[in-house]
Amino acid sequence: MKQFAMLGLALLAQSAMAADVKVENIWMRATVPGQQVAGAYMDITSPENARLIGAQSPAAGNMEIHLMRMNHGVMEMREVKTLALPKGKTVKLAPGGFHLMLFDLKQPFKTGEAVPIKLTIETANKKREIVEVTAQVRDPSGQMMH
Template sequence: MGRFGMLALAFIAQTAMAADVKVENVWMRATVPGQQVAGAYMDITSPVNARLVGVQSAAAGSMEIHFMRIHHGVMEMREVKALPLPRGKTVKLAPGGFHLMLFDLKRPFKTGETVPIKLTIETADKKRETMDVTAQVRDLNGQMMH
């Protein structure tokens, strides 16, 4: 196999990882005018040990991976620099646990709209891939529009 064939194989092997990561149930709640932050939620399943190391959206000034819990009756929320994605295990980003925070929203989001989100995933061998997902905006109770 020539040099071009080897390069093509290396490229295919490298890009297969992000394509194989399964991201489902991507959603966020509708926002009200003047609201500057929002949470986004999803289920991520990776076929290899990996980590979610970056998030961004054109709909927000910045985004972070966050963890929230109630500890001794007090809500604690903190940024997480990387979220482990164990091989074959579905990691659920949901209200009351791990989630994505969008800051400095560009505009309010109405039920039924979609919001683009870019995820950066790093494998155990430090290769990084980005993938685009689309969050469905649900009503303020988290319900889908009928």
């Protein structure tokens, strides 16, 4: 019985640590039928040096961390394996910069829907934590409809 109590405390401590990573302003644009990719955007603040090392969603076959930028007048997008989350600094995932790409979408996303996403965060001491968030789907211009 004591082992179960210790396990419960360990799990509680683990979830509390994961809850310390603050994820806000989570959204994505509505898609059209047949669209196979979409981007997800958010602000992430970690209380300690950490890295975003992956993401998953049941709404997509695959998710990757991407960087979009201008390179010699040409817009390029490429996958990055990790994204640094410096202690106490808000890292913005936004259109035209870092973002999450969802591939092989299971269905179109309609304005007002919610899309679950699991972020995998690795702390400086190599401990991995899962942070569950929900992206709000906005109209194609990126605005929330009321």
